[in-house]
Amino acid sequence: MTAAIPRTKSTEPETAPVVLSLRAVSKRFGTVQALEDVSVECRAGEIHAVVGENGSGKSTLLGIASGVLAPDHGVVEIGGEPLTATSAAEAIRLGVGMAYQTYSHVLELSVAENLFLAAPRAERPPYGRMQPWAAEKLAELGLELSPQAPLGSLSLAERQFLEVMKALLHRPKVLLLDEPTTALGPHEIEELHALVRARARAGVGVVYVSHRLPEVLGIADRVTVLRDGRGMGTFEAGELSEDRLVSLMIGRPLQLAFPERPAVDDRPLLLARGLSAPRLGPLDLELRRGEIVGLAGAEGNGQDELLRALAGLERAAGTVSVNGVEVDLRSPYAALRAGIMLLSGDRVRESLFPVLSVRSNTTVQVLRRFARLGWVSRRREQAAVSTLVARLKVRTPSIEQPVRFLSGGNQQKVALTRPFLRGSLNVILTDEPTQGVDVRSRFDIYDALRTKAGEGVAMLVKSSDPLELAGLCDRVVVVSRGRVVDEIAADELSEQRIIEGIVGARGAHGGARAR
Amino acid sequence: MRGSVALGRGALRFRGWVPLALLVLLMLGIGAYVDGRSSAFLTQYNLNSLLLTALPLSFVAIGQASAMLVGGFDVSVGALMTMGVIVASYTMTDGLAWWVLLFGSLAVVGVGAVVGLGNAVLVRLIRLPSIIATLGTLSVLQGISLALRPIPAGSIGVDVQDAFNSSASFVPYGFVAVLVLAALLDFWLYRSASGLTARAVGLDDTSSRRLGAPAERVQWRAYVVASTMAGFGAFFLGAQLGVGDATPSTGTSYTLQSIAAAVLGGASLAGGKGSFVGAVFGAVFLSLIVNILPFVGWSDAYGQISIGGLTLAALVLYQGGAVWGQARAAWRVLRRPAVAAG
Numbered sequence: 001m002t003a004a005i006p007r008t009k010s011t012e013p014e015t016a017p018v019v020l021s022l023r024a025v026s027k028r029f030g031t032v033q034a035l036e037d038v039s040v041e042c043r044a045g046e047i048h049a050v051v052g053e054n055g056s057g058k059s060t061l062l063g064i065a066s067g068v069l070a071p072d073h074g075v076v077e078i079g080g081e082p083l084t085a086t087s088a089a090e091a092i093r094l095g096v097g098m099a100y101q102t103y104s105h106v107l108e109l110s111v112a113e114n115l116f117l118a119a120p121r122a123e124r125p126p127y128g129r130m131q132p133w134a135a136e137k138l139a140e141l142g143l144e145l146s147p148q149a150p151l152g153s154l155s156l157a158e159r160q161f162l163e164v165m166k167a168l169l170h171r172p173k174v175l176l177l178d179e180p181t182t183a184l185g186p187h188e189i190e191e192l193h194a195l196v197r198a199r200a201r202a203g204v205g206v207v208y209v210s211h212r213l214p215e216v217l218g219i220a221d222r223v224t225v226l227r228d229g230r231g232m233g234t235f236e237a238g239e240l241s242e243d244r245l246v247s248l249m250i251g252r253p254l255q256l257a258f259p260e261r262p263a264v265d266d267r268p269l270l271l272a273r274g275l276s277a278p279r280l281g282p283l284d285l286e287l288r289r290g291e292i293v294g295l296a297g298a299e300g301n302g303q304d305e306l307l308r309a310l311a312g313l314e315r316a317a318g319t320v321s322v323n324g325v326e327v328d329l330r331s332p333y334a335a336l337r338a339g340i341m342l343l344s345g346d347r348v349r350e351s352l353f354p355v356l357s358v359r360s361n362t363t364v365q366v367l368r369r370f371a372r373l374g375w376v377s378r379r380r381e382q383a384a385v386s387t388l389v390a391r392l393k394v395r396t397p398s399i400e401q402p403v404r405f406l407s408g409g410n411q412q413k414v415a416l417t418r419p420f421l422r423g424s425l426n427v428i429l430t431d432e433p434t435q436g437v438d439v440r441s442r443f444d445i446y447d448a449l450r451t452k453a454g455e456g457v458a459m460l461v462k463s464s465d466p467l468e469l470a471g472l473c474d475r476v477v478v479v480s481r482g483r484v485v486d487e488i489a490a491d492e493l494s495e496q497r498i499i500e501g502i503v504g505a506r507g508a509h510g511g512a513r514a515r
Numbered sequence: 516m517r518g519s520v521a522l523g524r525g526a527l528r529f530r531g532w533v534p535l536a537l538l539v540l541l542m543l544g545i546g547a548y549v550d551g552r553s554s555a556f557l558t559q560y561n562l563n564s565l566l567l568t569a570l571p572l573s574f575v576a577i578g579q580a581s582a583m584l585v586g587g588f589d590v591s592v593g594a595l596m597t598m599g600v601i602v603a604s605y606t607m608t609d610g611l612a613w614w615v616l617l618f619g620s621l622a623v624v625g626v627g628a629v630v631g632l633g634n635a636v637l638v639r640l641i642r643l644p645s646i647i648a649t650l651g652t653l654s655v656l657q658g659i660s661l662a663l664r665p666i667p668a669g670s671i672g673v674d675v676q677d678a679f680n681s682s683a684s685f686v687p688y689g690f691v692a693v694l695v696l697a698a699l700l701d702f703w704l705y706r707s708a709s710g711l712t713a714r715a716v717g718l719d720d721t722s723s724r725r726l727g728a729p730a731e732r733v734q735w736r737a738y739v740v741a742s743t744m745a746g747f748g749a750f751f752l753g754a755q756l757g758v759g760d761a762t763p764s765t766g767t768s769y770t771l772q773s774i775a776a777a778v779l780g781g782a783s784l785a786g787g788k789g790s791f792v793g794a795v796f797g798a799v800f801l802s803l804i805v806n807i808l809p810f811v812g813w814s815d816a817y818g819q820i821s822i823g824g825l826t827l828a829a830l831v832l833y834q835g836g837a838v839w840g841q842a843r844a845a846w847r848v849l850r851r852p853a854v855a856a857g
Contacts, residue, residue, distance in 0.1 A: 068725070089727035104725035106715045108787065116708070117715050117726050127707055166726070 016043040017080070019095065019205035020065060020174040025074030027060050032407045034060040035071075038231040040224050042174055042205040047196065049208045049216040049237070052226030052249055058209045059101070061226070062178050065207070066098040067091030079173045092120075097172030099163045101179040105151045111138070111162065112147035118166035141165050141195070156183035156300060164195065174205040181215060182299050182464075193219050211465070213242050214499070225249055246467070258443075258471035259450035261490060265289040269458045270310075270322050270340075270427050277316035280305035280482040287427060287458035292449060294469035294476035295462040296498050302482030303462045307429045310460070311335050311342035322426050339426030343415055345435060345462070351415045354404035358396050359385045361403050362417040369421070388417045393444040409434075409441025416448050419457070427458045434468060446472050466498035478502055534781035534833060538796045542803055553810040561806070562685040567755065569795075569802035571596065571748040573693045575769045576776035576794035577700065578744025583777050584704075585717045585737040586786025587638060587645035591652035592745040592773055594660070595630055596766030599623045599749020601660045604669030604759025611672065620750065627746025630656065631739035639734055653770070660761040669759040679754030689751055697791040704791070713737075718787030745769075772801055775826040781833060 020042040027035040035057045042048040052058050063069035064076060070086040077083065078094035088098070098104075105114055112134035116124060125133035134147035143161055145154065154162070160183050167175055177196070181189045196219065200206050210216050216223060217237055225232035225248040232248050270287040280302040287293055295303050309316035312335030320327055327338035335342075344350035352361055362385045363370060370381040385399050394413045396406055403414050412433060419428050433449065434442045449472065453459050463469050469476050470493045478486035478501035486501035549556045575592050582589040606619030630652065637648035681688055704710040715723040716733040724730045748769070756765065778784070779800055780793025801822055808818045 066725075088725050089729065092727045098725070100725055104722045106719040106722050108718045109711075109715060113711055113715075117711065117723070117728065124708060127711070 016045050016203075018042070018077075019044050019079055020176075020207060021075075021077040022061065022065060023075045023077075025061070025064055025071045025076065027057075027064060027069065027071050029060075030405055033229050035064070035229045037074075038226065038229070040207075040231070040234070042207050044173070044203050044205050045200055046222065047200050047206045047208055047220050049210065049220035049223045050226060051209075051211060051213065051216055051223060051245065056226040056249070057229040058211075058226055059178065060229075062098065062176050062207070062209055065091070066096055066176055092170055092172075095170075095173035096176060097167035097170055097174070098176040099160075099167040099178065099180055101182065103159055103163045104166065105159060105163065107150070107152035109151060110147065111145050111149050111151060111154070114151055114162070115147075115166065115169070119169045123169070137165070137169070157185070157188050160184060161188075161192070164192065168199065172204065174207060175199060176207045176209075178209050179211070180208070181210065181212065185298070189215065213245055217242065217245070259447050261474055262290070262454060264291045264474055265456075270320065271324075272310070272318060272320045274318035275306070275309060275316050275320065276318055276482075277305055277309050277314055280309060280316065282318065283479070283482065283484055285460075285477070285484070287460060289456050289458055290453050291474045292453050292459040292461060292472060294473035294498075295460055295479065296464075296466060296469055296476050296502055297479040298502055299464060301480050303479055304431070305482065306479070307342060307431055307460070307462055310340060310427070311429055312340070313342070339424055341419055341422065341425055341428050343419070343428065343430040343433065345431030352403050352411060355402050357400045357402055358389065358394065358406070358414050359399045361414050362388060362399075363421065365418055366421045384421065385417070388420055392417060392420075392448050393441075395441075407441070409437035409445070412437050412445060413441060413448065416445065419452055420448075425457050427460065428452065429460045429462075431462050432464065433461060434463070434465070442468075466495040466502070469493075469498055470495045476501070534779065534829070535790065535793050535796055538779060538793070538800050542796075542800055545803060545807060549807045549810050556807065556810050559685040563682055563687065565802055565806045566685065566687050566690045566799070567680060567682075567751075568806065569799045570687060570689050570693065571752040571755070572769060572772055572776060572798040572802060573690070573697075573795045574744045574748030574751070575773040576780070576798040577693070577697055577791050578741035578748070579773035580777040580780065580782050580789050580791055580794040581737045581744065582645065582741040583774075583782040583784065584713060584786060584789050585734045586720075586784075587734075587737065588774065589634060589649045589738065589741040589745075590646055590770045590774075591630065591634060591649040591656060592741065592748075593767040593770030594653040594656035594763075595627060595742055595745040596749045596752055596769050597660045597761060597763070598626060598630075598656045598766075599746050600671075600753040600756060600765060601663050601669075601759045601761055602626050603671050603675075603749065603753040604664065607671050607675050607753070608669065609672040609674070616672070616675065623749055623753075624743060624746040627743045627749070628739055631742030632735075634742060635735040635738040638738060639731065645738075657761075657763060657767075664759045664761040667758050667760040667762070671753050671757050671759070676754045676757055679751050694792070694795060697795045700791040714787050716787075772798075772822070775822060776801055778826055778833070779829045783833070784830070 018041050020040070022038065022040045025035055025038050026033070038057065038061060040048070040050065040061065050058055050061060060069065064071045067083055067086060067088045067090055075082060078091060078096055081094050083091055083094060091098075104118070106117070109117075112130050115134045115137055116130050131147050138145050138147065141161070143158070143165065145158060145162070151159070160180060164177065164180060175196075180192060184192060196206055196208070208216065208220060217240060220237040222234055223237050223240060223245070224234045225245065227249055265288055267289060268286045269289045270285070272283070272285040274282045274284065276282040283306065285306075295306065297303055305314060308314040310320065310329065312329045312332045315330065320329055322338050322340070328334045329338070329340070332342070353364070356364075359381065363381055367376055370376050370384065382399065389396065389399055392413045394410050394417070396410060403411050406414065416433075419425055430449070433445055437445065449459060449461070461469070461473060473493065474490050476488045476493060476498055477484050478488070478498070488497055488501060546557070555561060575596065578592060579589060602623050603619070606622045607616055611619065634649050634652055637643050637652070638645045641648075679689060704713065712723070712728050713733050715726070716728055716730045720730055752766070776797030777789060777794045779797035780790050780795070782789030782794065804821055804825075805818050808815065
């Protein structure tokens with residue numbers, strides 16, 4: 001692949017050599033079949049997108065292609081040579097360049113040291129010449145960074161560009177990009193895409209994993225769709241519409257699957273005024289009884305801080321009142337007393353006890369309700385848990401099953417059982433309720449959230465998936481740099497509209513555009 | 516970068532030379548104070564015995580720094596020292612030809628290397644937490660030592676003792692050797708590609724693997740080096756004791772002291788940061804604390820308390836970033852009204 005392969009989008013270079021081939025690859029984690037019999041082929045010079053929902057197996061696929069994970073079955077070939085060892089070093093040697101979604105940076109080391117570590121041995125300068133060498137490499141890609149800067153001091157966008165650059169240092173035959181635009185603004189996305197296209201023109205095969213469909217259709221030549229760990233086929237990007245792609249990803253028309261929206265009470269339940277903390281606010285927020293409000297925005301724009309402030313995990317200035325009474329939010333316990341509960345996005349680490357059973361995880365916060373004179377009645381506990389497990393459609397062999405053996409979706413449902421056992425809740429904050437959750441469980445979770453809201457609870461749902469927000473919520477607020485920049489009412493809710501809000505396409509549209 | 520104190524955002528971030536400088540200043544201060552109180556402190560004899568005491572500890576501290584560099588601990592080094600002395604009491608006795616002695620000394624180091632491999636298997640292959648795994652090793656080694664020498668016996672050759680204890684003026688040759696070794700190791704760690712790789716593995720195992728670094732090899736090596744260094748330390752300890760004594764007091768104290776020395780020298784508990792020269796300085800410092808007790812008329816009890824206290828102080832100072840952060844956050848909150856009055 002010496003000369004650039006001249007071509008326009010959608011004219012496949014059928015003759016170009018295959019640089020990455022995964023054939024009939026399967027991978028299982030515990031009880032979860034992450035990938036089943038998936039085949040993907042990427043040719044030199046091609047931009048091949050892999051799309052699918054969260055938990056559809058995209059990351060597993062990349063993990064196998066980059067030598068980090070061993071497939072249970074199937075063959076991986078890189079540049080025509082089989083990848084036999086489970087070793088990132090071996091995959092790199094064969095010609096894989098991987099830009100990880102969570103990066104491969106050592107944050108405590110400098111930019112130069114990170115580049116040095118990423119460079120192939122033969123191309124590393126003498127140790128003492130590292131700084132000028134790194135400056136040169138940075139200049140080649142037009143990155144204005146100081147080689148001496150500790151990596152931890154870079155912005156997320158800078159880290160992303162550096163990650164791609166590191167993957168390119170080995171002059172890979174195939175470049176794997178895992179959600180490369182999560183941290184990028186619209187302008188930076190353009191920059192990255194220009195860079196990726198230039199590489200493809202130079203003969204590099206690019207595997208582009210993303211869940212942002214417009215972006216994918218804008219850059220890819222071919223698209224492979226994954227659903228629940230299975231391949232749904234590979235398509236020419238030019239022949240696909242966004243709607244078609246969505247239905248391939250979720251397997252049924254989306255609108256039908258979301259629970260109906262009942263009428264919402266008009267009285268405000270939670271009122272936050274001038275809420276501010278580092279990277280947040282000042283921001284006003286109003287939640288009404290029975291309402292599900294979506295929280296949208298590019299990752300890292302204050303959504304987490306807002307949830308944490310309302311849950312008492314982070315101190316914030318400003319006032320918060322529930323039912324017209326000002327409440328104290330100086331600790332998670334205080335927030336809980338005010339009836340505010342957070343369901344963390346990191347459920348395994350922050351909201352579940354993985355080795356305990358479904359039963360224990362469900363009742364751990366309310367055990368007293370099943371106790372007489374301090375002794376828990378196992379029978380009453382089991383009855384309550386069994387009812388809930390059936391109601392939320394938790395798929396588990398028994399309520400005594402440790403939750404770590406459940407799939408992500410069912411783990412999330414177990415985490416969701418808690419608010420159902422707590423009678424006195426006013427506000428539920430949920431962080432990415434369906435991340436890593438299979439499609440079937442997703443809709444069970446939406447039903448559960450809607451049911452709970454129907455009991456008179458206000459719900460704030462943070463999600464990075466606009467489709468989900470559009471389908472589930474009564475209203476969506478969009479935040480940027482810690483402030484509310486847009487507010488979308490039910491009658492104009494759509495994925496498109498939310499994305500426009502996030503990328504700022506509507507400018508000063510509606511909402512409280514705080515200054 | 517290295518060699519600068521980053522006071523950014525108020526956190527006192529560890530940078531190579533800070534612990535070293537602090538240690539030297541402390542030692543000079545203590546030395547000046549004790550010299551004012553007793554003329555016997557700054558004598559060739561006392562300084563020589565101070566450095567001789569510090570010698571075995573210096574080796575173990577280098578080894579401990581190696582394990583800590585990859586985020587682990589080797590608590591078996593103390594028992595391994597005892598074991599090394601026991602082995603030496605069999606293989607390095609009086610009246611052996613030089614080549615027999617050579618093999619004998621290789622046996623001592625070899626035992627260290629083998630134990631290190633065993634630790635690496637437990638920690639890397641079987642994935643036990645390093646403290647627990649090496650705690651098990653410690654007990655096993657202690658038992659083997661007792662089985663080999665139920666009562667103190669087997670004298671280590673006088674020639675060997677003389678060789679290991681010989682000094683130029685007050686500086687033992689062995690101490691010069693350990694200092695040079697530490698300096699070479701530091702040079703490797705901070706001025707070579709392979710050293711950078713080792714630090715990267717210690718700082719962030721996942722990322723370094725993704726970059727294709729030989730993370731597994733680096734970690735295995737760290738544990739083998741840790742135990743081998745304890746083997747070298749055992750030479751000098753054996754030469755000072757002169758007899759194969761398996762009572763736990765022989766080596767056990769080296770475990771905690773080696774961690775203390777490495778920490779005083781700037782090693783991070785989380786891995787990836789540290790200095791071998793710093794570890795040696797830490798070892799000398801700890802020996803100094805013990806050495807000065809009779810001159811200032813304190814009992815051993817105070818020595819132990821100050822060693823523990825200083826180690827904790829070093830931990831808070833060098834790696835208590837979270838503590839400082841929390842203290843600052845608490846201060847900010849105290850100075851401004853909370854979200855809502857309760």
